[in-house]
Amino acid sequence: MKRYLYLWHRWxxxxxxxxxxxxxxxxVVMLYVGYPKLTPAEQLAGLPVLSTENCCVSLETALxxxxxxxxxxxxxxxxxxxEPRYLLGFPGKAQVAVDARxxxxxxxxxxxAALAAAQAFAGGAQVSYLGLVYEDMWSHSRALSxxxxxxxxxxxxxQQRRLYVSQHNGRVLLDxxxxxxxxNWLGAWLHWLYPLRGGVFDSWAADIVIYLSLAGTVLAILGLVVGLLRWRFAKPYRSGSRSPYPSGFARWHHIGGLLFGALLITWIFxxxxxxxxxxxxxSQSVLRPDAYYGAELHADGSELPVAEATKRFDQAGIQAREVEWRFIGGRSYLVAYDAVGNSRIMLSAGAMEAQVQLPSITLERAAQAMLPGAQVELEWLTAYDFYYFARAEQSxxxxxxxxxxxxxxRFNDSAGTWxxxxxxxxxxxxxxxxxxxxxxWLFNLLHSWDWLPLLERPLLREVLIIAFSLGGFAISVTGIVLGWRRLLRTRSRHRQSPALTCKQSIPDKGKG
Known part of the structure; x- marks a missing residue:
């Protein structure tokens, strides 16, 4: 049995x-430089204050x-x-842009038009056109599909930015x-095996990553088992070492595996x-998110004119860069965002002033509608916890x-939905x-170490991740060297074996 464990681990x-x-x-690279994306803050920072001069047609007209x-x-x-634009979002389709004037x-x-949109987003900086692409090494994100x-x-x-402008509506969606x-050539592009994307392996890329990770998990488990079997806990080997390998890459691989093997297993798994x-x-939840909104997005003709709405937001301390329509519990609201992401919300019709937050009762009733009759437990979080936390921009x-x-x-449904x-x-x-x-638990905690005590101490988290990554890297590199040597020895034996076989098969004519 041991022999098979060794052979499986080796090959x-x-x-x-x-x-x-x-x-x-x-x-390690991804700790500091993430895969390119345009964050909401970057999106808003690239927009001007909404101009309502000779603007805007009603929501009803836009729809x-x-x-x-x-x-x-x-x-x-x-x-x-x-230029002011309405953007209409439909499931699985590009946003539709409507001229708001x-x-x-x-x-x-x-x-x-793409050059004009990019130049406006970049604050008037000089721009040049690079071409039209469907997907390249920096735009693999499924969110952009x-x-x-x-x-x-x-x-x-x-920063020498490259801006990706949607051909459908002119919006900058990636920088x-x-x-x-x-x-990223050494970061996310390698980590997520993006070289497999966009070519002949594209349809199998996810499966390749899954089964490579599964095989890597099995390899790491076998390695830890073999390492423990080969370690002399009671009596050392003749060399005085408790490892059968007195020196060289084999010894480093053995000891490194014992020290970092368990962590290696958790990271790959x-x-x-x-x-x-x-x-x-x-997810197995039976909750209905559409019931929370209470109605499809529509215009009933009673909405405030955009100019009046933006004036009210301005009086509430928000110079709107974007205004969003949203139904909550069957009532229509407007949400305005400024350049740094601060927001105000108000009913789209009536005399209600813009508020920082919606009343608790409004949100609670809308949430209850997602599963009528269910028992719910309400909790207002004022600090991050294990299931709700913020991450750095590059993450x-x-x-x-x-x-x-x-x-x-918290709902008491069979899936225990929050x-x-x-x-x-x-x-x-x-x-x-x-x-x-x-x-x-299985991904964010074990893989990214998204644990509040460490997230609150980013330097400690980075030092620990780098230190343990070096340990895992040492196991991998020594494994590469040992594997390469094994292949060379196997190849050498195969080169010699035909000649030996031939010599042994020729009868000795001097005898008999």
């Missing part, structure tokens, strides 16, 4: 140690321009190339700095869980604005059932 290691070494190097009976999931008033749908954006293709525009600023382009394999962590979740306080609603609600905008932040919370 799996020859194949997988290279991938593991790359994962450790790229993981009618679409000419479809299906209601949009989202509606916002923003700026594209410094004329009420006409914007035609697909050409090169010149509906908006493809993109016009890519180079900005001559200090990639020169630093991100340089470091948690990386596997990040892929949500085989639907193991899919995987750095584009999510996690404000406090936040309302958590709902998180942002009182500043009334938005449903996320929905976690029991499986989702298990995923939080």
């Amino acid at each position: 799996l290691g020859i194949t997988l140690c290279l991938f593991m070494a790359l994962w450790f190097v790229s993981g 009618a321009a679409r000419g479809e009976s299906v209601a949009p999931q989202s509606v916002k008033l923003t700026s594209v190339a410094n 004329t009420g006409k749908i914007i035609a697909p954006v050409d090169r010149n 509906a908006e493809r293709p993109f016009h890519v525009v180079q900005v001559e600023d200090l 990639v700095t020169a630093q991100e382009r340089a470091w 948690s990386g596997l869980m990040s892929m949500r394999p085989w639907h193991l962590l899919d 995987m979740y750095g584009n999510k604005n996690k404000r406090l306080p936040m309302l958590r609603v 709902v998180h609600i942002d009182p500043y905008s009334g938005a449903l932040i996320d929905q976690l059932d029991q499986r989702g919370r298990v995923g939080r």
